Amino acid sequence: MSTYTYAATDLISGAVLADRLSLTVQSFGMQLNGSGTLTGSLALSEAYAVNAPAVAALECRRAVLWVLQDGYPVWAGIVWDWPDQGRKQGTLPISAQTLDTLWSHRLITDTIIYQQVDLFQAFIDLVRYGTSKQSGYISSVSPPATRTPAYLSMVARNGAVSRLVLPQGAAAMAGVPWTASYTYSDLAQVSSAWQDMCASGNLEYAFVPGIDSSGQLAVFLRLAYLRMGRPAPSSGYTLTYPGNLIDYGYQRTGSQSSNVIWATAPPNGAALQWQSAYPHGSDTRDLSAGYPLMESSISWQGSWVTTQAQINAFADGEVQLRTQAMTNPVVTIGGSGYPRLRDIVLGDTTTLVATSPLHPPTSTGAPGLQQQVRVVGWTCYPPGPQQPETIQLQTSGVITG
Numbered sequence: 001m002s003t004y005t006y007a008a009t010d011l012i013s014g015a016v017l018a019d020r021l022s023l024t025v026q027s028f029g030m031q032l033n034g035s036g037t038l039t040g041s042l043a044l045s046e047a048y049a050v051n052a053p054a055v056a057a058l059e060c061r062r063a064v065l066w067v068l069q070d071g072y073p074v075w076a077g078i079v080w081d082w083p084d085q086g087r088k089q090g091t092l093p094i095s096a097q098t099l100d101t102l103w104s105h106r107l108i109t110d111t112i113i114y115q116q117v118d119l120f121q122a123f124i125d126l127v128r129y130g131t132s133k134q135s136g137y138i139s140s141v142s143p144p145a146t147r148t149p150a151y152l153s154m155v156a157r158n159g160a161v162s163r164l165v166l167p168q169g170a171a172a173m174a175g176v177p178w179t180a181s182y183t184y185s186d187l188a189q190v191s192s193a194w195q196d197m198c199a200s201g202n203l204e205y206a207f208v209p210g211i212d213s214s215g216q217l218a219v220f221l222r223l224a225y226l227r228m229g230r231p232a233p234s235s236g237y238t239l240t241y242p243g244n245l246i247d248y249g250y251q252r253t254g255s256q257s258s259n260v261i262w263a264t265a266p267p268n269g270a271a272l273q274w275q276s277a278y279p280h281g282s283d284t285r286d287l288s289a290g291y292p293l294m295e296s297s298i299s300w301q302g303s304w305v306t307t308q309a310q311i312n313a314f315a316d317g318e319v320q321l322r323t324q325a326m327t328n329p330v331v332t333i334g335g336s337g338y339p340r341l342r343d344i345v346l347g348d349t350t351t352l353v354a355t356s357p358l359h360p361p362t363s364t365g366a367p368g369l370q371q372q373v374r375v376v377g378w379t380c381y382p383p384g385p386q387q388p389e390t391i392q393l394q395t396s397g398v399i400t401g
Helices: 048-057 099-105 119-132 149-158 190-201 284-288 308-322
Strands: 004-010 016-018 023-031 037-043 063-069 072-081 091-098 112-118 177-182 203-211 217-225 239-241 245-252 260-265 295-299 327-334 349-354 369-381 390-397
Touching: 004 023, 016 048, 023 072, 023 091, 037 048, 037 072, 072 099, 072 203, 072 217, 091 099, 099 119, 099 190, 099 203, 112 119, 119 149, 119 177, 119 190, 119 203, 119 217, 177 190, 190 203, 239 245, 239 327, 245 349, 260 308, 295 308
Parallel strands: 239 349, 260 295
Antiparallel strands: 004 016, 004 063, 023 037, 023 369, 037 091, 063 072, 072 091, 112 177, 203 217, 245 327, 327 390, 349 369, 369 390
């Protein structure tokens, strides 16, 4: 069984607010391209002086809460809320979310134009813009009201994010151009621009806790073009039931699937409106196997489409996410099982091997299910009163061939 400890630092300064907090945590998790949540509670003592330092260390909006598994940071997020309902339970409920959620509270108040800028560089620029309102891509049409010295001084003071490590060198270059514009009058969230990049630019990102070169707690921004994580031969673990898994669910949502995707792109600064061309966006294997036609559409957002190949490739990528009944196995690892959280990289591809009444063994005795899956998120339930330690992995089926 792992040992979980909790610490807190100040979001802006990085100062340590508490190096050990007596929290009871129900769960915490992470996922690709989106926020993860922690829910827990702080036990309150009748001695007020005992409570004061811990309560102060969990101040909403400014405290970053860290989870360490056997001494290594595996989760970090901002304490946003105290969902408190009363004193009878003798606790203070805590709700925190991963660091990326901060950029949903930072708006694009200038007109920013990226013209054939490297995809990763544009993403990193938006990260920095959200903390400073400074960017080399701000257009001259931006209103002076958003660039006053007083406002920029306040942002420099109150917009900073400590302990954040951005990619450098080759890790900061995707080798893929990104063309997009964000208009000041839209007052869009920085995080919404990131979602444009994920949907239309095939970008994936995660804010991952770790240890920096000086041995301090840090959050590293990880970026990937097309696919984050390691391929199955390199991930270093297999998911086996019965084995290192104590349970698995084989979710299939056929009602949400599509085997033909029509992708469109509005002009959005370009000269033409684009639409994908069949057979792009079609799962020909699924259709050839006799499954009924299920169509849906998706619109390219954010950047400009300039070639038919771009919109065709977009449709091809989307149909892989929506076809074959959208199989999304959920697997559960016991507290003493492998892999641990620090062994998992979001986006990893691995093999799920299972034998059960749902997937009985074959005539040769081989496991009934042998499928490559991709880890797209996880939720940890640390040990506590009436709660055994478990790690639940959210996966998606991997389409090959």
